[in-house]
Amino acid sequence: MKLFQCTNCKNTVVFENHTCVNCGYFLGYSSYYNTIVSLDTNASQWKLIDLENKTYVYCENHKHDVCNWLVETSQESEFCLACSLNRTIPQLLDEENLEKWKHIELAKHRLVYQLLQFRLPIISKIEDNQNGLCFDFLSKDDLVKASKDIKTGHANGVVTLLISEADPVVREQVKKQMAERYRTLLGHFRHEVGHYYWDQLICDDEHVLQSFRSVFGDESESYSDSLQRHYENGPKSNWQQSFISKYASSHPWEDWAETWSHYLHLTDVLETAYNFGMQTDPKITSPESLKMNASFNPYKESSFNKFMDTGIPLLYALNSMNRSMGEDDPYPFIISEPVKKKLEFIHNLLKGI
Template sequence: MYRFFEQLGARIAVRFVSQPQRPDRVWQCQCGQSVFFRNSQCLACQSALGYWPPSNRVASLSPGPAEGLWLLDGEPEAGPLRRCANLDTPAACNWLLADHEPDSLCLACRLNRTIPDLSIIDNHLRWRKLETAKRRLTAQLLHLGLPVEPKGEEGGPGLAFDFIGVDLDGKAPVTGHANGLITLDVREADDDWRERVRVQLHEPYRTLLGHLRHEVGHYYWDRLIAGSHWLDGFRDLFGDERESYGQALERHYQQGAPSDWAAAHVSAYATMHPWEDWAETWAHYLHMTDALDTALALGMSASSLELDFPPFTCEDLYRPDDPGAKDFLAFINAWVELSAMLNELSRSMGQVDFYPFVLPSAVVAKLHFIHLRMADCQLAPVA
């Protein structure tokens, strides 16, 4: 976590000025063609490509010492690698795994407990979209130094995903998290259905990746906060999670969010319960770090913007005297600049705002709390 954030901070310090080195979000095939996170084959020279999680890069592959084995361009020390068995399925997974691993599936695909019913033709595209979002989430979690481990058949503290649809009785699954199992209705992969729900619920933002980032926030609350010495700090900022979740849910859907919710929450839904406040804020932290990291890697510049609001200061943070406070402030203020620029770009295309949210000081303190807890990635005891 610290290594990633130190690198991010160093790049923020030069105010989005393009770097002479190759961006770490755009890689090169052996032929020189630019390739990206999702690519499994170079469109220029048709070379096989793969994503190698330990070095967080996509690179060309050359045939290895035996059939089905590959060598990663520029990383001979990685040894013989295998491509994920889901490469040639609708999931189209481009991840790699070491030859000595006993599984045929990569880490991201091993997180699946249930995949969509592929006898339904529409589920082929849905599964591809779901896996694309989940791989990006998984890569980010690994890059941040967070523990990512599949849940075993006997349960345990790991992570698992159920991607399921309407059952034979016409009952739709409930998207949510329970003890490391994240369930997602496969219809969320249908743009028209997801947009209708977004409008019905008056949400400014609803995406597959957003769903996954939110739900995994619940999982990491269990792993990082529950039973740890961070729990008191959580309650000071987010509220007491011992409040009845069922009653809070009923109250939220009957009465809606308080009229002043924007003064202390990142979204209206975050007011529902302290657990939801955490998950919403966690998701935004992942949105912000990933988008800012990508923007910096691509050399985007927002240095000429004249913002009409003052930057956040150390007094807005959870721990103003933390040694890394200035670096975190640079990150937050850089995000404000970048999101303002990207919102204007979206408007110029007649699209909704790229980031339709405002960050009050209370949310910045919550984001700082999450940042500090993520940096101190010692797991809480498992109940």
């Protein structure tokens, strides 16, 4: 994530801040200009010199304290790009639902930020029902009303997320039940949107599809049968040698979505390190494999080798720092050579190589 500053007092602020804690000015994020600007607290709309003298208001969801993105007044929608993708949100009169939805929106806005940096098409399903993307955030009441079992997942551009996932206790319980090494809201979004972009970037391009199959395998094998085998028999033997996770070994579609989410994890971490000017010079006898210098913007870097040669030492350092605080590794995965090939496929696809 990029580092941001209040344009009034130059205090460092984070992506989600609505107000500068130093000077008290309101803060608004422009997704078009990828910047945060300070706003007069005595106004409800602002003509902003920093944004080409155009007039802006907050996204409609700002009133719920879940969004700090700005909307140009000349636009028809009262919602920002990220919030315009919502098709279903929970009943907000329930304070528990509202609190969970806030956490969900924080993660989703970070996802949309990243999709914009990749210059991926972001089209609301409300505008394009066939090719668009939307999100359904369902509460326990929604599940009771439904006539079928609903789970977090993706289908035809609809990403469904059970808002119970926003409860860290529930999420940890499911993590243990599923014997998973990593489970976060942002991870869910990155995985599920990977399925959507498989449809957009690969499905209808025969050349890209054949290249995909040479790396990930034949996705035409029965998806339902593959998942049933996975849940009944467990992951493929020696899955660590070829897959980033157990679930990735279940079917090429899940392998793609898992690897896609990990590519997004790594890119985000690298951008953060780049903005902090991070580099390492390990105090060991042979430090070469752990040296790194995050001196580049990963969204603009075409060299996959540079991407990985910087990313892997960075993740090692990140894990080590967490252990110093008595916390688990934030990235408890091993990137094998076959997984690198899959990550490289995604890298080249996104860079247009």
